[in-house]
Structure formats: structure tokens, C-alpha cells
Amino acid sequence: MNDWYRNFANSGVGTTITRQLGLPRPAVLRRYEPGQPLLPGPAVVGSAAAGRLADRLTALLQDAGVPVQSLGTADGPEDGERPAAVLLDATGLTGPADLAGVHAFLAPAVKRLRPSGRVLVLADPPAEAATPAQAAARQALDGLVRSVAKELRGGSTANLVLVPAGAEEALAAPVRFFLSGRSAYVDGQQVTVSAPVAPAVQDEERPLTGKVAVVTGAARGIGAAIARVLARDGAHVVAVDVPAAGQALAGIANEVGGAALQLDITAADAASRLVEHLRERRYAGVGPGVDIVVHNAGITRDKLLVNMDADRWNTVMTVNLQAQLDLTQALLDADGLLRPAARVVCVSSQSGIAGNRGQTNYAASKAGVIGMVRAWAPEFAGRGATINAVAPGFIVTEMTASMPVGTREVGARLNSLQQGGLPVDVAETIAWLAQPASGGVNGQVVRVCGQSLLGA
Ligand SMILES: NC(=O)c1ccc[n+]([C@@H]2O[C@H](COP(=O)([O-])OP(=O)(O)OC[C@H]3O[C@@H](n4cnc5c(N)ncnc54)[C@H](O)[C@@H]3O)[C@@H](O)[C@H]2O)c1
Known part of the structure; x- marks a missing residue:
């Protein structure tokens, strides 16, 4: 996505003006x-x-x-x-x-x-x-x-x-x-880091070759970027999203040469349908099973606490936290389906660390994800697997593009890199946590926020 201010600050005249006025000069990141x-x-x-x-x-x-x-x-x-x-x-x-x-x-x-x-x-x-x-x-x-x-x-x-x-x-x-x-x-x-159960050798160009990866909320935004990056690194991606997003979901699944699974992760039968789907298919040319699960689907329903109705509270909690718990538990219980050395990556948020005005429900759900990951880490280690969280800060998406320019510019610049992150930045961090060689990274929360000044 185009960062007009960063482009301006790096242009000939822009460099002079921003230097003279002491304005931020965000760099083009490597x-x-x-x-x-x-x-x-x-x-x-x-x-x-x-x-x-x-x-x-x-x-x-x-x-x-x-x-x-x-x-x-x-x-x-x-x-x-x-x-x-x-x-x-x-x-x-x-x-x-x-x-x-x-x-x-x-x-x-x-x-x-x-x-x-x-x-x-x-x-x-x-x-x-x-x-x-x-x-x-x-x-x-x-x-x-x-x-x-x-x-x-x-x-x-x-x-x-x-x-x-x-x-x-x-x-x-x-x-x-x-x-x-x-x-x-x-x-x-x-x-x-902790001692990995089994040190792994990997192809650094395609570290996820032969792996099957489930990504929830993959139809757009950060989830679509995760699907692309995991596929680029060699994984066979099962892209999950609600039926209403079916067309976009099919588009992403086709683009990455993966599969689409229309599933509302909060439905009563969501966990059993996911387990059944993974049991029936033989993705990546091997027996049934999954190596990588990315719990990315998430929603916001913002209101100040005093104005928040039970529906807003419950919907956010169910999508952002309860579904992650239920799907993970179902995969752990489905004998052998979650392969040894599995990698589960849960999307939290900076709001879950720092809190955010108008987001008591969202921040509670995202903080809950962190508690879940830390509590599950020893059990995962016992299986030779890992579970980690990523906490994105200000990430430039279609949603942030429609914010009023002032609010957006302040949100995007309040970090050490003086710019918003891109969905691909979150995806790269998740893909790293999913690598075979990342077996010694477990129960961690990695912020992808450019060192945001909020709740640093
Ligand atoms: N964009 C940001 O700046 C930012 C910052 C911090 C954390 N996050 C987190 O990153 C994740 C992705 O955010 P995004 O900005 O790409 O959001 P988005 O709204 O663009 O995409 C979320 C996707 O999840 C899907 N989804 C929602 N409810 C679902 C359900 N019940 N079952 C299946 N799929 C469902 C949606 O259909 C959508 O495709 C979320 O967990 C969000 O909380 C985003």
C-alpha cells in the first residue's frame, strides 16, 4: 500500500522540507x-x-x-x-x-x-x-x-x-x-528461546515445503497476506473464512494453489467440521494431518465500556478468543491429526498488551489469547510442537486507508520506524514462527509494531 508521506519525505524536495521542519522521515524498509x-x-x-x-x-x-x-x-x-x-x-x-x-x-x-x-x-x-x-x-x-x-x-x-x-x-x-x-x-x-525438542534442518528458501497450513480469516487483509507468504515458503494452505466471504476466499485459495474451506469458526460444529475436513483430505501428498495452524480471524465491535451491550462483548470474545481455544483443543484431541512438530500461531494485538479506549472487549479477547498461548506452551513442547502469538500494531489495510487522514497519520507515525506496518510484515513473522527451525521459540508473544510508543 502506498505511503504518500514516506514517498514525499524520501523525495528530493521532501527530504529538504522535512529536515528543515524537523518532521519524521520514515525510511523505505528492507x-x-x-x-x-x-x-x-x-x-x-x-x-x-x-x-x-x-x-x-x-x-x-x-x-x-x-x-x-x-x-x-x-x-x-x-x-x-x-x-x-x-x-x-x-x-x-x-x-x-x-x-x-x-x-x-x-x-x-x-x-x-x-x-x-x-x-x-x-x-x-x-x-x-x-x-x-x-x-x-x-x-x-x-x-x-x-x-x-x-x-x-x-x-x-x-x-x-x-x-x-x-x-x-x-x-x-x-x-x-x-x-x-x-x-x-x-x-x-x-x-x-528454549531448547528445541528436535533440532531441525530446513531449506532456507522454502522452509515450509511439504507442510499443510490452516489459516483462518484468510479471505482478505492480514489473513490473505499470511496465506500468500506461507504458500511462497512452500506450504499447502487451507484458507478458511465465513461463507459470506466465499468468493474472495476462493480467489486467495486459487492464487496460492491451496484449498478453500467456508467455515464460520464460531459455529457449534466448526471444530468438528475442521477436523473432518483435515481427516478426509490428503494435502501436500501425505496422509491426513496439519502442521501449521494460524488463528488469524478476528473482529472489532468498539464502544466505551459503559455503552457496550452484551452482544458486542460476546461476539468479539467468541470470534477472537473462544474459537481459538475450541479449534486448538479439537485439533489436540483428534488423535494424530496435529502432526508432531506442529506450529500454532495466534494473532493477538497491541491492544491486548496496552489496552485501547473503546476496545475493552477486543483488548480483553486479545490479552486472553496471550494467556492461552503461555498456558499451552509446556504441553506443546511436550509434543515437540510450539504455540506462539503475534501482536500487530498499526497495520496498513483497507480499513486504515478509510480512516480520517489526521487520525491515520498520527496512528501510523507513533513508532520508532515512523510508519505503519504492512500485512506482509505480520505474515513474515508468522511464517518464521511456523518454520521447522523455530522449535526453540515457544510461548512467546512477538509484537509486529515498529516499536509502537503505545504500551511499549
Ligand atoms: N489491521 C490491524 O491493524 C490489526 C492490528 C492488530 C491486530 N489485528 C488482528 O489481525 C487479524 C486480521 O485482521 P485484519 O485487519 O486483516 O481484519 P479483516 O477484517 O480485514 O479480516 C478478518 C477476516 O476474518 C474473517 N472472519 C471474521 N469472523 C470470522 C468467523 N467467525 N469465521 C471465519 N472467519 C471470520 C473475516 O471474514 C475477514 O476475512 C485479526 O485477528 C485482528 O484482530 C489487526
Whole structure:
């Protein structure tokens, strides 16, 4: 979708005017295209004195064909080509004094970062620290990374990955995601990895080859983008939407070479119909079953709490939360239908984290999704599967295009990237969580919000 202001701010005259007036200058983000290298330039890798991940990180980058400029020390990186990414292994900190080395490495390295660059810090989880001083140093990195993300310009992002001892195998998938154009609109976030049950090897170009994916609400908007991206990555997509959206649904299913299933996910027999459908078909040339489920269908019925009738409350709660619970439970109960190493991804919302005026019903339902995902994560891990949530911020859709220009512009600019995200940004994050290699990302909530200033 066309961002007229971003186009203007990046034009010759627009650059001059926005600079003189001190107006936001949103960059054109680096987004993923198949065949693209992981990074458009070299990476600089630094390590804290007792870091345990730097060698693994360097090997991973070299495997992905990324030139590693120098293994940084407290003196900072060598001169040379400007880096496309700055990575720091900040594990092994013992107390606040160790943070001086973190600052000494990051300051000169970040200064040289290219536009659409990436800052990625790896750290130990504060909750597992041995002493309060160690927990303080670990937690300090969270404030540091969020602030770096707010300082970066030119479409660059900064994120944090927490790696508990024993979860090192899980590192590759989040590192690749955060460096790639797939994470264009994920900024100022943190993800905690856990040891995957079965480490997976995948074809990085078509990581979802042979997988069957169900996507609800796939007829339009974000759901249609999810169907396209999953299919591009190799999945056979079963696109689900209400009968009233049947024509659009068929169009998307045809476009992605998948199947359409007309189903109101709130109908009393919705779960049994979905189970029956998946049992009867042999998608992707294998026996019945499903590998990826994306609970994307969702609605809003906004009113202030004091004016909200029971119907508005119940409808939103049923579509956005109860249906996700019921369909997931039915798939778990349908012996073997949800394949081992299944990936369930639930669409929540920034409103479910920050709250939003006029959206008590919607925010409650989307917060409920987060509670559900966290509660189910251990059971999923026990099956070698994962369940995660994505929480989109301001995403540019047909709906936002029809908002009054003032409201829309404020909504779109109030984040570190100074622009709204695109449906494809949410879809790329979901496709990453669905990858075989993402088995160590479980029970997480990943915001796709450009580091929104709302409920940051
Ligand atoms: N657009 C945003 O900025 C934004 C921000 C945060 C979260 N989200 C969430 O992302 C998801 C997709 O949003 P969108 O903007 O693409 O919305 P949309 O209204 O464009 O699409 C939602 C789709 O879900 C389908 N749907 C609704 N009720 C259904 C039901 N009972 N059974 C089957 N399908 C049903 C609709 O027919 C529609 O095709 C939603 O869960 C939404 O809450 C969107």
C-alpha cells in the first residue's frame, strides 16, 4: 500500500522540507524477497569477556554467507565497509561494571551501521541470574536495547534474544529472522528461546515445503497476506473464512494453489467440521494431518465500556478468543491429526498488551489469547510442537486507508520506524514462527509494531 508521506519525505524536495521542519522521515524498509542474501553487507560481532555464544554466532553468519568484519573487542570494530548488522554476545555478565564493555563495543559499531541495519544483542535471562547484581546487569540490557531501537533511524532495528543455558541450539532461527528483511517491522522486542525438542534442518528458501497450513480469516487483509507468504515458503494452505466471504476466499485459495474451506469458526460444529475436513483430505501428498495452524480471524465491535451491550462483548470474545481455544483443543484431541512438530500461531494485538479506549472487549479477547498461548506452551513442547502469538500494531489495510487522514497519520507515525506496518510484515513473522527451525521459540508473544510508543 502506498505511503504518500514516506514517498514525499524520501523525495528530493521532501527530504529538504522535512529536515528543515524537523518532521519524521520514515525510511523505505528492507523487506524480504526470496533469493535475497541474509544481509546486504558485512556483520560485526562482539563479545562480552565471558560470552559463550560468539563463536556459534560467527559460524552461523559464515554459513549464511555473511562476511564477518571483525570479532570485536572493547576497542570496537575495525575500519572498513559499513556493517549491515551489529551483533553482540552479551552473555556471561556478572554485574553492572561489565556493562561498560557493552557500551564501548556498541557505540562505535552502531555509529557505522547502514540504513535498514540490524542491532541484535544476545543475553542470559535475568530470571536465571545467580545474584541480584547479575540480574541487574542482564535486565539492564533490556533498557539499553529498547533505547537503541528508539535512537536508530533509516529503517534500522534493535532486538534482544534471551538464551538460557542449554538452549544454544535454538539460536539460529531467531538470529536469521532478526537479521533478515522478514523482521522489517519488528523493533525493540525480545524473544526468549528454549531448547528445541528436535533440532531441525530446513531449506532456507522454502522452509515450509511439504507442510499443510490452516489459516483462518484468510479471505482478505492480514489473513490473505499470511496465506500468500506461507504458500511462497512452500506450504499447502487451507484458507478458511465465513461463507459470506466465499468468493474472495476462493480467489486467495486459487492464487496460492491451496484449498478453500467456508467455515464460520464460531459455529457449534466448526471444530468438528475442521477436523473432518483435515481427516478426509490428503494435502501436500501425505496422509491426513496439519502442521501449521494460524488463528488469524478476528473482529472489532468498539464502544466505551459503559455503552457496550452484551452482544458486542460476546461476539468479539467468541470470534477472537473462544474459537481459538475450541479449534486448538479439537485439533489436540483428534488423535494424530496435529502432526508432531506442529506450529500454532495466534494473532493477538497491541491492544491486548496496552489496552485501547473503546476496545475493552477486543483488548480483553486479545490479552486472553496471550494467556492461552503461555498456558499451552509446556504441553506443546511436550509434543515437540510450539504455540506462539503475534501482536500487530498499526497495520496498513483497507480499513486504515478509510480512516480520517489526521487520525491515520498520527496512528501510523507513533513508532520508532515512523510508519505503519504492512500485512506482509505480520505474515513474515508468522511464517518464521511456523518454520521447522523455530522449535526453540515457544510461548512467546512477538509484537509486529515498529516499536509502537503505545504500551511499549
Ligand atoms: N489491521 C490491524 O491493524 C490489526 C492490528 C492488530 C491486530 N489485528 C488482528 O489481525 C487479524 C486480521 O485482521 P485484519 O485487519 O486483516 O481484519 P479483516 O477484517 O480485514 O479480516 C478478518 C477476516 O476474518 C474473517 N472472519 C471474521 N469472523 C470470522 C468467523 N467467525 N469465521 C471465519 N472467519 C471470520 C473475516 O471474514 C475477514 O476475512 C485479526 O485477528 C485482528 O484482530 C489487526
